[in-house]
Amino acid sequence: MSENAEHRPDPPTPDDTATHGQFTHLDDYGNPSTHQLRIIGRRRTDAEAKLEQRQRETRTKPSG
8 A cells, every 4th residue: 555545534423523523523434524613713702802802992992
């Protein structure tokens, strides 16, 4: 067998993907779908914006 030959495991059975919990929409090799990654990215962006807003408010808030 060649060193460059790519070996991938068999795709998970439908029962396997249902038991993994968080990522139920997996591609044939067990990776999260593009849609899920976009959702995660959007949530992260929203959380970072919210944190930045709170930090700005805290910096400008008068102490006392």
